[in-house]
Amino acid sequence: MxxxxxxxxxxxxxxxxxxxxxxxxxxxxxxxxxxxxxxxxxxxxxxxxxxxxxxxxxxxxxxxxxxxxxxxxxxxxxxxxxxxxxxxGRAYIQGLGFRVDERVIVPRSYLGELLMNGTLEAEGLGLVPEPEALGSVLELCTGSGCLAIIAAGRFPQAKIDAVDLSADALEVARLNVADYAMQERIKLHQGDLFAPVAGRRYDLIIANPPYVTEGEVAAFPPEYAAEPVMAHVAGPDGLDLVRRILDGARAHLTPGGALLCEVGTGREALEAEYDLPFTWLDTEESQGEVFWIAAEDLAR
Known part of the structure; x- marks a missing residue:
């Protein structure tokens, strides 16, 4: 048989x-x-x-x-x-399903948990004391668009711009945005980080950029190698994109705004390079892989 x-x-x-x-x-x-x-x-x-x-x-x-x-x-x-x-053809973050294929990285960001579980509003942190007060959000390196969609649900009054360098990835993001009927609140932009939104400012910038070293990418097992390499590799130490986001975020934040960024294992290197008061946020599966920093602190 x-x-x-x-x-x-x-x-x-x-x-x-x-x-x-x-x-x-x-x-x-x-x-x-x-x-x-x-x-x-x-x-x-x-x-x-x-x-x-x-x-x-x-x-x-x-x-x-x-x-x-x-x-x-x-x-x-x-x-x-x-x-x-x-x-x-499907992946989930915090119970929400999204279309995926080889044009995008499989979504698995720690930011999804932080956005949905109340960490940002938690007493003692108070990073986002009133989610309804946020009027604008920028998501960089959006990929499948999942974090932009989650942010739209978490911040119901916010208009959201979502940027990615990959036109292919944005085709998938467009399908997901339509699935959640978010076309009126989420605008997708093709381009390099802040370039497509020059001159605009936001109450919150969310970023889950590539943060894997060139050496690590070269040694990927087939499952990771199946994903777009541009969604992973970020220079010799994995921080090329994170540096550019840090250096450009101040000019795109409103007074009182903030940057929420995932960096993988780059905490020690960032703290050594930048004299900034990062707030490091933990999740169920990560420790010190996501930082929050306010606009006024980026002025240092």
């Missing part, structure tokens, strides 16, 4: 796919961190089931066509080494 006949339930397919992923030594990190979670996501999304919990569906028997489709995806994950999000 073939696998198509032997594997009849989601539990069967989950066990099979985890074994295959481990046997082939796949890499993870595109919304999942291990073989079990990656397999669960792939199966649930393929079957158009909620991706937050596979347990209610484990003993569900699948139709012949459903099993065939699932096995084709499992095989593609193993043979192509593409991230599962590319294979199903």
């Amino acid at each position: 073939s696998a198509l006949d032997d594997l009849t339930t989601i539990r069967d397919l989950l066990r099979f796919s985890v074994s295959q992923f481990n046997r082939k030594g796949l890499s993870f990190g595109h919304g999942t961190t291990n073989a079990l979670d990656d397999a669960a996501f792939l199966l649930l999304e393929a079957l158009k089931l909620p991706v937050d919990d596979i347990n209610p569906w484990l003993d569900a028997r699948l139709t012949h066509s459903e099993r065939r489709h699932a096995l084709e995806l499992i095989e593609a994950r193993v043979t192509t080494r593409k991230p599962s999000a590319y294979l199903v």
Whole structure:
């Protein structure tokens, strides 16, 4: 009998796919961190089931066509080494789904959690005491547009400009903006960082720029190498884009505005290079990889 006949339930397919992923030594990190979670996501999304919990569906028997489709995806994950999000054309941040394909990096920014979980408004920080008071937001390196969409939901009165150098990425972002009916509030711009919005100022600038070193990119496993290289590489130390954002942000912030930026493991290097009072924000999966800095402090 073939696998198509032997594997009849989601539990069967989950066990099979985890074994295959481990046997082939796949890499993870595109919304999942291990073989079990990656397999669960792939199966649930393929079957158009909620991706937050596979347990209610484990003993569900699948139709012949459903099993065939699932096995084709499992095989593609193993043979192509593409991230599962590319294979199903969808990724999630904080429960919100977005279209993705090879034109954009698979969204997994820590900024999504910080924007949605109330950290910026938390007592003791008070970085954004009144989300409804923000009138304008700029997102740099928008990619799929997911953070611009999240920001639009979090700051309901804000008009949002979202910029990316890649025209291909903006085609995907345009689809996501339309999916969330945000065309009236989010304007997409193609260009290099601040260039498309010269002369404009914002209450908040959000940036998740490329921050991977050239050496790290050269050593990427296939899953990461499948993503656009321009979405990762940022010079010898990974901070080329971050420096340009820091140097240009002051001229594009309103009085009382601020910059929220993800930098990966660049904290130590930035603190050594810039005498600035960064506020470092932690998430469930990161420590000191995102900073907040007010406009007045960037004047130093």
